[in-house]
Amino acid sequence: MDSLDKQLLTLIQSNFPITPEPFKELALTLGTTEEDVISRLQKLKEEGIIRRIGGIFDSQKLGYFSTLCAIKVPEERIDEVAELINSYPGVTHNYLRQHEYNMWFTLIAPSSQAAEDILEEMRRRTGIKDLINLPAINFFKIKVNFNLNEV
Amino acid sequence: MFTELDKQIIRELQEDLPLTSRPYKVIADKIGITEEELLAKVQEFVDKGIIRRFGAALRHREVGFTANAMVVWDVPDEKTREVGAIMAGFPEVSHCYQRPRYPGWPYNMFTMVHGLSKEECEATAARIAERTGIKKYDLLYSTAELKKDSMKYFMEE
Known part of the structure; x- marks a missing residue:
């Protein structure tokens, strides 16, 4: 993991963009390209550092x-x-x-x-x-x- | 409370977002709504707190927080609010909950304390004990992770 990976991980833990092109938006924030963001995320998933990207739901609010x-x-x-x-x-x-x-x-x-x-x-x-x-x-x-x- | 469409969206968002340029469009197409409609729903779920957090779930063991201790405390019942607020103020504490006691289980306050070593966790617990005056506590370290999954909701229908 380099420092850009770490910045990316810190960013997407809670501020993953809810916009049409989220990876492009992350790339702009980090000063890199959309392809670079996607390939870094792919690698971090393969390495098992990222378990999943998606919604983490409040079980109580879903009635559970x-x-x-x-x-x-x-x-x-x-x-x-x-x-x-x-x-x-x-x-x-x-x-x-x-x-x-x-x-x-x-x-x-x-x-x-x-x-x-x-x-x-x-x-x-x-x-x-x-x-x-x-x-x-x-x-x-x-x-x-x-x-x-x-x- | 949740429409069938809501449940369909929830079932998709609890999976892994595709790593493509327009991931929301992929999901929207699958459900049969527009990308705009889906984005509005995701935002609505976040605003209402139904989605507590939208983003990456990490395996913390892989990222350097090697020691985490579940520190359990025996807090007098009338002091739980006051003490809970103090414990929550520590940046090393990620979770702080009050839970029931049982015969053979005297602890009613649970904090997750994170650090880079056991010594760090112990030092944090000692500082919390000092600040709150709660002297009866125990640190439970995890020795193995047997399961870690995201819950799948609305799958029984």
């Missing part, structure tokens, strides 16, 4: 319910339980963390009842009762932009 869940998984069952949990399309993120509650995943479902039903099914299918549902009660901050120029 989202929550964070934590489950205590015995060390030797991690792969198997991860596979089961990840197989639900509403599970969007899943991380192992250093704690008794060692598997942390986010679940998005059409309603809180639907989420609870899925969690109950996970408890039944894994045989693990220690699975807690931690929906946000209050939001104090959501920020997903990182200034790559500082890296």
Whole structure:
């Protein structure tokens, strides 16, 4: 990644142009050509740095319910339980963390009842009762932009 | 609340924007509306906050923020608003939410702290503890990413 890549990434995290020729507009801002912007983005995607370019939706405003869940998984069952949990399309993120509650995943479902039903099914299918549902009660901050120029 | 056309647009915008000169026209053609109509809808979704952010989703592990800690705090219930506001003021904190407690899970405030090293995250947590007076907290580092996907909405219909 060179400094132009970093500027481009910082720019398009939140200010991707919603105009007919967005890549040309980015090129003008960065002082390069449309072709250069497109080929850089292609490369950043192939390298896995960019996961996707598009809309990141507010699940609540779409009428969905989202929550964070934590489950205590015995060390030797991690792969198997991860596979089961990840197989639900509403599970969007899943991380192992250093704690008794060692598997942390986010679940998005059409309603809180639907989420609870899925969690109950996970408890039944894994045989693990220690699975807690931690929906946000209050939001104090959501920020997903990182200034790559500082890296 | 959402028309069938809205849902169709959402289904397209949750995919990956094509890397061609006029990506919105490609999508508009697919749906059967004009490029102008689509752009107006995207802008409307952004203005209403339905699209929280329009742009690139990055894999942070790939871009140098190597350490991120989920720092969980036991904040007295009557102080959550005041303390939440202070925590949110730290630039190293990307997310700050209040969540329920459970027997065996005493922590009700969750912050994501980002840094270039574990030491940096620890130092940030210590500064937050100092500023807020909340002394009971724990740092949970992620050791593996098992899944990271974007949600696909309105796919069940």
